[in-house]
Amino acid sequence: MTTTTLAAVLRTRGGSYRLEQVELADPGPGQVLVKIAACGICFTDIGVQRYEQGTPLPHVLGHEGAGTVAKVGAGVTNVAPGDRVVLSYASCGACANCAHDHPQYCASFMPLNYGGVLSDGSVPMRGHGEEEAIFGGFFGQSSFATHAIAYARNTVKVGSELPFALLAPFGCGLQTGAGTAYNTLDVKAHHAFAVMGAGSVGLAALLAAVDRGCRTIIAVDRVPERLEMARRLGATHTLLADGRDLVAALRGIEAGGLDRIVDTTGVSAVIRAGLEALASRGQLAMLAVTAPGTEITFNPNTLLGGRALKGAVEGDADPQAFIPWLIGRHLSGRFDHAPLITEYPFSAINEAVADMAAGRVVKPVLVMD
Template sequence: MEIKAILSRKKDDFSLQDIVLSRPKNNQLLIKIVACGVCHTDVTVLNGTLPVAYPVVLGHEGAGIVVEVGENVSSVKPGDHVVLGFSYCGHCKHCLTGNASACTDFAKLNFSGKDEDGFTALTTTSGEQISQIFGQSSLATYCVVNEKNVCKVDSDVDLRYLGPLGCGIMTGSGTVFNTLQPKIGSSIVVFGTGAVGLSAIMAAKILGCVHIIAVDVHTNRLALAQGLGATHVINSREQNPVDAIYAITNGGADYAIDTTGIPAVCHQALDCLDVYGVMVVLAVSNAEISVNLNHDLVAKGKTIKGVLEGDASPKVLIPILVELYKKGQFPVDKLMRFYQPNEVNKAFADSASGEVIKPVIVFDESIYSGS
C-alpha cells in the first residue's frame, strides 16, 4: 500500500514522500499513526553516531490505532489504541528475565534497518529498499510492526501525548523507577532538563525524593522543571553546580543523572555525589571522559552506570505511565508542542535549540478535532 512518510537521505534530511509499505506478516500489525515524537536518538542517526543505511524513515515514538493484524497476533485487535516501543527478540536470556532493553539483538533489531527476518517493510515507489528504525519507522501515516513492539493503551487518552512514552520519557522515568529506585528522603540531581531529564524529575517526585535538583543552561527549562517537581534549580552558567549541590544536600547527592553526554557535565555529575553515590549516564554520545580511579571512584565508593532504555519492559512500564498521567501525577503534556508533517525541519530545529522540550509530529488529528 502507498503511504506518506518523512524520508531521510544522506544529502536531504527530510522529505515528505509517497512510499510503499508491505502488508503485515503473521506476527505483525498495520498501525495508522496518529502522532510521533521527535527524539534525540533520531538525531544520532542523522549525524552518524548510530549508523543506519540510507534512505531511512525515522521515528520511534509512535502512537496510533491498529488497522489490521496478522493471523498469529492475539494481544491486540483492529481499533485498539497502541503506543509503539523498541524491538527485542523475546527469547534471549535478558528478554526472558524481564530485561528486554538489554536484548542480545537490540542493535540488530533496532538499527540494522531490517526486521527480525531480515526484511524491511518499506520501499520507494521505484522499488528501492528503505531502512526502518526501532522496528517501526513511525514518522509516517502508517507503519508495520511486530506484535512485541506494541503496547495497548486506554482509548480515552489522547494518543498525541503518548508516543514519547515509548522511548525518551520511558528512559528518564524508568531510570528512576527501575534502576536507581531511590529511597524516600534521598537526593537526586538531573543534569539536562530535556524530555529524558524532566521525566526523571517527575518520577523522583512520585518516589518521594527530598532533594530533586535540576541543572541546565536554559531558564525556561529550569522553570518547567520546578513546576514538575524539582525542589531546586541551578543555572550552570551562573553558578558552580557542584558547590551549589553540596550546599543544598549538606555533603553531596545520593544520585546523579547525566542526559547531556558532555564530558565536563559528566564530571560535574560524578563530583557532586556523596559517599556511595551513583551516577547514571543516559546520553547517546561518542564523547569520552577520563576518571581518576582513586579520587573519582574508589575514595568515595562511587558508581558510574549506563542504563538501557530505562531498564524497562515497554509493555510493563508504559501502562503505568499512562495511568499516572491520567491521575495528574505525570503531566507529560506539559513537555510537548504539536507540529504538522511539513513542519518536521522546524520541529527538529526547535528541539535542538532548546525552545521545545518534546516536539510531536501529528499525522492524524481527526479523531480529536471531530473532522
C-alpha cells in the same frame, strides 16, 4: 499487498527530512500494521540524523509512534485491528536477557532497532514506484510516517483516556527518563536527587523523583527556559550550567552530596562534576547516546566510597508492563508530562527538529491527521 504511506525520508546524513509517498509491506508473521496518529521526536532521532550509527540510508526514523492497529500478521494475539496502541523499542523475545525480563538489553538490540530491515531480513518500504529500497524498522517501527510496521512485542495496547499526542512519548523518552529514576536508581523520599540535562528524558526522570517525594530535586541545564519548566514540574532547585563550578554549586545545595543523579547530557565535564558531587553510596546513571569519538574522563578514586556509575537503556523497563503502569501514574495525577509537549503538524517535521535542538521546545510531537 502494500499500503501507500506518507513518510519523512532521510536521504543524506545531516540532511533534512522530505515527505515522500512510499509503499509499505503488509505485516508478516508476528508483525502489526499501525495507522500512526502522532509521533514524538527524541534526541536519538536527531543523533541518527546527524551521525553514522549503523542506520543505512535512505531511512525513515521516528520511534515514539502511537495510533490505531490497522492489520495484524499471523500469530499476533495481543492486539487486534481498531486497538489504540503505543509503539516502543524492539526486542527478540528469545535471548537470555529477553527471557529474564530485560528486553532492553536484548542481544539483538542494535540490528532490530538500528539495522534498517525487519527481523525477517526484509526491507520494509519501497520508493519511486517500487523501484527503490527504503530502510526502516527503526526501533521496530519507523513512525515518522502515516503507517508503520511494528511487532507484537513492541506494540502496547492502551486505553482511550488520553489523546495520541500525549501517549506517543511514552514509547521512548518518558519510559527512559521515568524508568531510570523508578527502576534503575529506585529513587526514594530520603534521597537528594539531581538531573543533568533537562530535556524530555531528564524531565521525565525529574517527574518520577517528584512522584517518589525526593527531599531535594535539582535540575541542571544550560537553557534557562528548561530550568523554568523544571521548577514548574517540581524541582526544588535549578542550576544554570553557564561555566560555573558545578561541583561547588551542587555541594552548596547538598553539602553531604547527592544520592541519585541522572545524566542525559553525555558531556564529560558534567558527568565528572556529578560523580564528584555524589554522597557516599550515591549512584549516577548515564543515558545519553553520545556522538562518535566522545570520551568521558574522571578520577577513579571518585568511585571509592561505594559510589556507582552505570548506564541504562530505556529505563530498564519492559514496555508491555511499564508503559500501562506509567500511563496509570499519569491518570492518577502523579506524573503530569503534558507541559513538556508541543504539537506540530507532520509536515513541519524539520521545524520541530530545529526547535527541539535549539531548546525552544522540550518534546515536539508530530500529529499525522
